[in-house]
Amino acid sequence: MERQLIRQALARSDFGSVVTVAGWVRTRRDSKGGFSFIELNDGSCFGSIQVIADGDLPNYESEILRMGIGSSAKVTGTLTESPGQGQSVEIKAASIEVLGFADPETYPLQKKRVSFERLREIAHLRARTNTIGAVTRVRNALSYATHQFYQERGFLYLTAPLITASDAEGAGEMFRVTTIDPANPPLTADGAVDWSEDFFGKPAFLTVSGQLSAEAYALAVDRVYTFGPTFRAENSNTRRHLAEFWMIEPEMAFADLSDNADLAEDYVRYMVRHVLNTCGDDLEFFAKWVDESLMDSLAAVVDNQFERITYTEAVDLLGKADRDFEYPSTWGSDLQAEHERYLVEEVFGKPVIVTDFPFDFKAFYMRRNDDGKTVAAMDVLVPQVGEIVGGSQREERLDVLADSMRIKGMDKEHYWWYLDLRRFGTAPHAGFGLGLERMVLFTTGMQNVRDVIPFPRTPRNAEF
């Protein structure tokens, strides 16, 4: 007898057929009429399947009545139309094989709602909850849609290295990768750690971005995307930041900032459509229990063009705003979170792409505009989450790039190969990074990135 996923069994209507499913008990309700209702879930879909366990079953008293929430079982029985409310299909069990009991005294999940904070402490079990199960399926759908979107458009999937010897990729503090024994490091003559003795013969770190690698490949095979983990050793304690997170970074040759913004907008809309098409039950759950405005937010992405404004226009809008900000916005200072939220949530009510930021507070690789003050950068901002995409047209002119690096105080020697890309057959190109966890937040209405990645890494937290 072939076992089926519960998703497949629930979709059937050939009542009378024999089916086999397996999963974990979500609830058990006993009837002293001599039988029990067992809701079994295997994570293949939001719903559980109701199993009717009759008292005649040989192991009814000995096992089934001891089978609490979290127990695992394999059930074979007859698919029947359910007379009860809340489900159309159920299984009248012919046999129930208990695979693993879960002691209700010590099993940490209960039928009642458990706080997200508590679930983080039992991250190895939290995927068995409605919410985290739904998050897991949406996250998967976004990943699938990502590959589909880029593959359809001729982008090559690029596996960028996770270990880098660039000591500054321009995006925050880095984790060091070393094989040196910290208790007994090799030392130079002046007593400092001798990194030339380390595994790579120089200091090495976990990557903060695959962008530089992606640029090299885009300037050879036209368009690529990376999709992998990224690491930031910042002491960030917010609901939007992780020390290890997943980022998708497309990079296109022969493309400018406008092409880049088009790609980002198409990509985000593509993902939202895919989730709407494939995760209906999960979204319904989020809209009911997590974020009542979720469907409106998603509809705003599908039905509208994103608003596009320049940084300068944004500062003007903020200056005219009829409200007080904690920090005033002046041209030349970066937009504060409160400014971004005002623009996205109050002025436009849909995603906003802000472009052309001042050179002073943006990265060295961004292409300098003709005005001499701004660079061809862009941020995509969405309601609730804020910045979900950051990108730019890259500086393809060797002399300008070298000048920008000089102004930013960077050592050109470390970037010799990056400069080579401009020295030999340079071309206009552009790309961006999209944070997967932030995208999951946006598509689920969840509030905290720590709840939308399987095992979150944050300062002082890497238990699982």
Add this chain to the structure above:
RNA sequence: UCCGGGGUAGCUCAAUUGGCAGAGCGCCGGACUGUUAAUCCGUAGGUUGUGGGUUCGAGUCCCACCCCCGGAGCCA
């Protein structure tokens, strides 16, 4: 890292001026029921984050530290 809030039963929380540590839910036992976050009755369940201090007496006041959450910064 900075600012604010918090840490009391398995979970979510209460505890007046410093005066006998409580409730709901869950678990367990019983009743009842084609049930749906079932309902009703009952039992058990505590090193009040850690370490000091003040006091006849500290969950409560003082000092130090740890951890969690939210906001800010860093950014995706």
